[in-house]
Amino acid sequence: MIVVKAGGRVIKNALQNVISSILQYQGKLFFVHGGGDIVSDYSKKMGIEPVFVTSPEGIKSRYTSKEELDVYVMVMNFISKTIVNSLVKNGKYALSISGVDYASVKAERKKRIMIIDERGKKRIIDGGYTGRITQVNSEFLIKMLDFIDYIVISPIAVDINEGTMLNVDGDQMAFNIAKATKADALILLTDVKGVIYNDSVVSKLTSEEAKELSKKVGAGMNRKLLMAASAIESGVRKVVIASGLDSDSINNALKGYGTVISNE
Template sequence: MIVVKIGGSVICKGASTAIRNLPKYADKAVVVHGGGCLVNELMKRMGIEPKFLTHPGGLVSRYTDWETLKAFVMAMSWINKSIVASLHGMGVPALGLTGADLGVVKAKRKEKVLVVDERGRQRVVDGGYVGRITEIDASKLAPPPLRVLAPIAVSERGELLNIDGDQLAFDVAKRIGAEKLVLLSDVEGLYIGGRVVPRLTAEEAERLVQNEEVKGGMKRKLLMAAEAAKAGIEVVISSGLVEAPIDAALNGAGTHVVG
């Protein structure tokens, strides 16, 4: 089994090559997708300005209040069904799910979160409708048909929650016992000194998180990749914008993090 995460940057710049590569893996893959840029576009059309929170360590997340949650669910559902429709057009039976469908991904709402404000001070703010994954029902993810999973969970109180797409992909990979996790992004891998680092151990990935060249979402990816590698899952961070990007990633392209 493998897990393929189609990042939001790929969704918004063009996911056609990634989607065309999926039929080859339809009998052994679970697909997770992002799509933050479409959420932003939809919010602006609704007259809502997207807001982001900076956390200690430099990680950034979307602030999800009630109106943002509605835009998030609408955008992610559109992306999810668009991928499913494309797969059906190629003769591949596919099932698009949010975590709320069949209760496949359950999460606990983050009531409070620690952030760093514009003055560099740490403070606690309301967590909004963002969730921390607590349970994944792997029995509902095994193909066939090919599952396409959106980063939306359901709480024990029946709330829809925004969950981090990368975290969802890592948790799914661990839960289904995947051999490899392919993270398709708009970059060719982890760049250090202007070059892609082809291979890292889990320990090397953890150390590189402190490197000033590693910023934003790549920090989170490396931390989670290190954890996954220690659990026996090889993680590949690679470009989703090239031809046959899943093939390329599995054949050595990108940055491979191993235990």
């Protein structure tokens, strides 16, 4: 069993390629998708201007207001159903869920977040409706695979204490599911060929090497490397960061195309 996560740009620009690759994969998988660019498009159509904030570490992320949470949930579920529709049309048993369903992924709303404002100063603001994952119901998710080939998961979690849905980072969702289910592999499909360092793709890293390289690459990729190292140390056999824009991206990643993080 594997976990695959496709980022928002891959979903927007190469969704049919990814669906075709899922259909060619001979095994069970959880598929976590992003879709932030599509959320932004719909928000603008509805008169809601998307807001992004930058953390002190230089990571840019969506600020999710209550108003935009509604759009986020709507669009993410639309993406999930679109993917499942293509899979079942091709004779596969597929199901779309979010972390809200059966409380399969619980999170805690970030009450406050620190950002870098337009003047370059650190400032603490209300956290909005973004969350930090606290628990994955791995028993439920694994049991579902007894009946279903592919489970498509939107990056929406539930805060039980506050009784609200939350926007959670898609990478965070995928890493937590992979760790909780002890997946054979976690594949991160991005819009680049892998981890690029000194103008070339790094083909293989151990968990320790991934942690070291995270200090030398950009903000988005450094977080992926740190999460990958943590996943390996938690029992995931390997993590592959690869292009989702190529044909049969999932099987290519399993063959080693991209950056493979593993201690084996």
